[in-house]
Amino acid sequence: MNSNQPQAQYLSDYLPPSFFIDSVALHIELAPLNTKVVARSQVVANQQNPSDQLVLDGINLELQSVVINGQQHLAYKEVAQQLIISDLPNEPFELEITTHCSPQTNTSLEGLYLSDGAYCTQCEAQGFRKITYFLDRPDVMASYTVTIVADKAQFPHLLSNGNKIEQGELGGGKHYAVWEDPFKKPSYLFALVAGDFDVLRDQYTTMSGRKVALELYVDKGNLSKAPHAMASLINAMKWDEERFNLEYDLDVYMIVAVDFFNMGAMENKGLNIFNSKCVLANEETSTDRDFHLIESIVGHEYFHNWTGNRVTCRDWFQLSLKEGLTVFRDQEFSSDLGSRALNRIDAVKVMRTHQFAEDAGPMAHPIRPEKVIEMNNFYTVTVYDKGAEVIRMLHTLLGEEGFQLGMKLYFERHDGQAVTCDDFVSAMADANAVDLTHFAKWYSQSGTPVVQVAQKYNSEAQTYSLTLTQVHTPSGDQTNKENLVIPVAIELLNDQGEPLSLIIDGQPASKVLQLSESTQTFTFEGIVTKPVAVVFEDFSAPVKVEFDQPLSEQLHIVKHASSEFSRWDAQQSALTQCVVEAITKQSSEPTLPASVIETLQSIVKSTLEGQEQDLALVAELLTLPSFDTLSASFTHIPMDDLIKVTQSFELQIATSLEQALIQVIETFVDDKQQNHQSAAIRALLNASMYYLAKVNTASDYMVSQAQTGSMTTALGALKAMVSAQHSEALVQLNAFEKRWQDDVLVMDKWFNLQALRQGDGALNAITELYEHAHFSWNNPNRVRALLGPLTMSNPLVFHHHSGAGYQVLGDALIKLNDINPQTASRLITPLLAWKRYDTNRQKMMVAQLKRLQSLPNLSKDLFEKVDKALA
Numbered sequence: 010m011n012s013n014q015p016q017a018q019y020l021s022d023y024l025p026p027s028f029f030i031d032s033v034a035l036h037i038e039l040a041p042l043n044t045k046v047v048a049r050s051q052v053v054a055n056q057q058n059p060s061d062q063l064v065l066d067g068i069n070l071e072l073q074s075v076v077i078n079g080q081q082h083l084a085y086k087e088v089a090q091q092l093i094i095s096d097l098p099n100e101p102f103e104l105e106i107t108t109h110c111s112p113q114t115n116t117s118l119e120g121l122y123l124s125d126g127a128y129c130t131q132c133e134a135q136g137f138r139k140i141t142y143f144l145d146r147p148d149v150m151a152s153y154t155v156t157i158v159a160d161k162a163q164f165p166h167l168l169s170n171g172n173k174i175e176q177g178e179l180g181g182g183k184h185y186a187v188w189e190d191p192f193k194k195p196s197y198l199f200a201l202v203a204g205d206f207d208v209l210r211d212q213y214t215t216m217s218g219r220k221v222a223l224e225l226y227v228d229k230g231n232l233s234k235a236p237h238a239m240a241s242l243i244n245a246m247k248w249d250e251e252r253f254n255l256e257y258d259l260d261v262y263m264i265v266a267v268d269f270f271n272m273g274a275m276e277n278k279g280l281n282i283f284n285s286k287c288v289l290a291n292e293e294t295s296t297d298r299d300f301h302l303i304e305s306i307v308g309h310e311y312f313h314n315w316t317g318n319r320v321t322c323r324d325w326f327q328l329s330l331k332e333g334l335t336v337f338r339d340q341e342f343s344s345d346l347g348s349r350a351l352n353r354i355d356a357v358k359v360m361r362t363h364q365f366a367e368d369a370g371p372m373a374h375p376i377r378p379e380k381v382i383e384m385n386n387f388y389t390v391t392v393y394d395k396g397a398e399v400i401r402m403l404h405t406l407l408g409e410e411g412f413q414l415g416m417k418l419y420f421e422r423h424d425g426q427a428v429t430c431d432d433f434v435s436a437m438a439d440a441n442a443v444d445l446t447h448f449a450k451w452y453s454q455s456g457t458p459v460v461q462v463a464q465k466y467n468s469e470a471q472t473y474s475l476t477l478t479q480v481h482t483p484s485g486d487q488t489n490k491e492n493l494v495i496p497v498a499i500e501l502l503n504d505q506g507e508p509l510s511l512i513i514d515g516q517p518a519s520k521v522l523q524l525s526e527s528t529q530t531f532t533f534e535g536i537v538t539k540p541v542a543v544v545f546e547d548f549s550a551p552v553k554v555e556f557d558q559p560l561s562e563q564l565h566i567v568k569h570a571s572s573e574f575s576r577w578d579a580q581q582s583a584l585t586q587c588v589v590e591a592i593t594k595q596s597s598e599p600t601l602p603a604s605v606i607e608t609l610q611s612i613v614k615s616t617l618e619g620q621e622q623d624l625a626l627v628a629e630l631l632t633l634p635s636f637d638t639l640s641a642s643f644t645h646i647p648m649d650d651l652i653k654v655t656q657s658f659e660l661q662i663a664t665s666l667e668q669a670l671i672q673v674i675e676t677f678v679d680d681k682q683q684n685h686q687s688a689a690i691r692a693l694l695n696a697s698m699y700y701l702a703k704v705n706t707a708s709d710y711m712v713s714q715a716q717t718g719s720m721t722t723a724l725g726a727l728k729a730m731v732s733a734q735h736s737e738a739l740v741q742l743n744a745f746e747k748r749w750q751d752d753v754l755v756m757d758k759w760f761n762l763q764a765l766r767q768g769d770g771a772l773n774a775i776t777e778l779y780e781h782a783h784f785s786w787n788n789p790n791r792v793r794a795l796l797g798p799l800t801m802s803n804p805l806v807f808h809h810h811s812g813a814g815y816q817v818l819g820d821a822l823i824k825l826n827d828i829n830p831q832t833a834s835r836l837i838t839p840l841l842a843w844k845r846y847d848t849n850r851q852k853m854m855v856a857q858l859k860r861l862q863s864l865p866n867l868s869k870d871l872f873e874k875v876d877k878a879l880a
């Protein structure tokens with residue numbers, strides 16, 4: 010192997026650190042090109058893994074001096090992103106390192122950088138090493154005292170973790186603040202912010218009566234967009250007390266919104282830093298999705314205070330310890346506050362659209378990865394979302410009470426420690442006196458299991474049997490697979506749609522069957538007529554289900570299942586089955602079966618008659634599975650057929666529902682209020698407009714929504730018009746741009762819509778937007794707003810047989826490789842799946858991957874993915 014190639018790290022090589030840093034005092038003098046950082050650390054040798062050299066991590070730092078116990082120290086060398094210090098004292102010692110760094114030229118947005126003139130940091134996973142030389146690993150936990158010095162007029166707010174213990178004036182217009190964090194933490198939770206902000210203040214009294222100051226820092230002029238995030242924070246604090254008995258622990262909780270940010274947000278202790286897109290909202294400029302997303306991300310970062318910060322990860326392979334668990338917690342938060350069914354639908358869409366694809370491609374990895382080149386590449390849907398599904402399965406198996414007992418024991422054992430996923434599972438097992446050894450294999454096995462379901466009804470014996478078989482195929486990273494413990498929640502419905510009692514061996518049976526062997530049969534007794542089985546109710550395990558269930562049974566579930574989620578799920582599988590059959594049969598005129606159309610019609614009819622409880626669920630029931638979800642049914646994606654069939658089915662639905670949908674838009678009116686009921690109406694109106702645009706009707710209504718509707722319906726109308734290539738689409742897009750040109754976050758929505766344009770010339774029109782005044786290659790929000798939808802949600806243009814779409818992505822990745830490797834690495838995903846396309850497309854996708862591979866300065870981030878994809 011070429012020695013210049015980035016090296017992989019392995020979970021199996023974990024060793025404890027040779028030294029600990031108990032406390033560190035940072036003195037940081039901010040300057041755009043030359044920030045001075047003095048780090049004074051108290052260093053103690055770790056007798057468990059002794060070494061006579063102290064090896065510190067550091068990237069892009071200019072070293073000024075190394076001082077040990079007050080004496081200049083010269084026994085060190087700087088090599089490839091490390092500082093190796095030798096001739097160390099035998100006793101604990103004080104190490105003072107002075108370095109310079111350059112926030113202004115740091116376009117990676119990792120470490121210390123400038124966002125629109127404000128200093129901010131992003132240290133997870135390994136960004137602290139861009140600020141100072143340090144033991145930048147999560148099992149080194151220190152207490153921090155931070156002094157920040159900056160120009161007072163330009164940077165009136167100087168923030169860091171913990172509590173402010175001092176502040177004052179210095180000469181030359183400068184001032185300083187000193188922050189102390191009483192909780193020991195790993196370096197990835199360090200944060201610093203300096204800038205000029207508007208502040209929204211509030212207060213929260215915790216369950217034990219402590220008062221916590223809440224502060225939300227936003228760019229000047231944005232205060233009107235802060236209240237929703239503040240309300241979400243208060244809801245999250247209250248919810249975590251009520252459901253998990255967890256209370257906040259510092260005197261202040263700060264959130265800062267910045268516009269230049271690689272991800273959604275970051276849970277730094279006491280000082281969360283957020284992408285402005287995930288904080289700022291008001292009723293005029295934001296969609297219902299935005300409001301929901303903000304609530305869930307504010308909750309997520311808050312919940313990390315216990316699951317992540319108080320108990321953190323021993324090493325980065327354990328990332329799911331905090332992320333899977335915290336996603337589970339934020340999903341529960343959103344479900345307790347809003348609609349459980351819709352939250353479940355959202356979560357399952359992420360699994361089926363993105364996670365299954367990841368598990369089927371070259372980046373497949375277990376939720377606890379075993380081999381990593383660039384850690385930032387592992388903040389994945391597998392670690393986060395499949396990780397949350399694994400936690401959810403534990404919850405399903407142990408029940409709420411058992412799960413909470415496990416959480417309690419986990420905190421009793423590990424508060425203040427850096428631990429492993431095994432520690433978490435042990436706490437769950439011990440608190441419930443159960444053996445979870447077999448279950449724990451979910452942490453080490455990648456790939457999506459398939460569960461085959463066979464049903465048999467015996468009318469004489471009045472028994473109904475379900476035979477479940479688990480099948481595991483080798484994934485890109487792992488050939489040997491083992492059987493897993495799979496919870497299979499079921500419901501049996503009679504022909505009236507009523508749920509039946511479950512009796513096995515004469516005893517009432519749990520509705521959660523446990524499949525742990527290769528094949529098991531479960532036989533239910535006292536079943537007088539053949540029932541309809543709802544299997545994997547609420548997606549009780551992250552698996553693909555193969556069940557040759559007749560269409561009529563699936564539609565029976567759509568009508569009658571107790572779980573609203575399962576109604577939607579059955580509808581999705583019925584529609585998927587129709588798409589797959591049309592493609593397999595190669596019908597020249599694919600036709601949706603009449604029974605499917607009738608089911609859709611009856612759903613709209615009962616909606617109009619006021620018999621459907623949740624209109625947002627109706628909107629979901631009317632919508633075809635996404636292109637990516639449908640693609641998951643094929644090993645080789647029949648691109649052109651899939652596009653043809655879905656377009657044809659959408660048109661058939663539109664034609665047959667046209668009159669009913671016109672009635673829908675005439676009956677339901679958007680009152681522009683922020684509550685679930687109003688949001689549900691908007692979801693239904695958007696689903697209706699999407700179909701109506703396909704049959705070129707209700708144009709006036711759509712134009713009026715685009716111009717005067719709420720942000721949700723305006724975007725719904727525009728999306729409907731753009732994807733139907735409606736004659737008014739471009740005129741309305743231009744009008745929208747004029748109206749919102751001063752609001753960057755709304756302009757991102759406009760970029761989203763532009764990226765969905767169809768037809769000849771669409772790709773050119775999209776790339777011309779690189780020159781738009783609002784577009785910037787340095788800002789991940791702008792890049793993602795344009796290239797995200799183009800590459801992920803516009804298959805017709807991106808996968809055009811000319812390969813022009815792939816070329817556009819290749820060009821963008823080459824540019825971003827220099828500017829911001831993390832953003833590049835997120836955008837490359839569609840190219841990684843090249844093996845799933847036809848030979849012509851394969852060749853063109855590979856050509857782009859090879860272009861990247863040949864770059865002399867290919868980042869670790871892209872290297873890891875390109876290398877795996879081409880292996």
Ligand code: B3K
Binds near residue numbers: 310313332
């Ligand atoms: N923990 C951060 C993500 C950090 C990503 C580093 N590339 C946000 C979150 O999951 O809450």
Ligand code: ZN
Binds near residue numbers: 309331332335
């Ligand atoms: Zn998280």
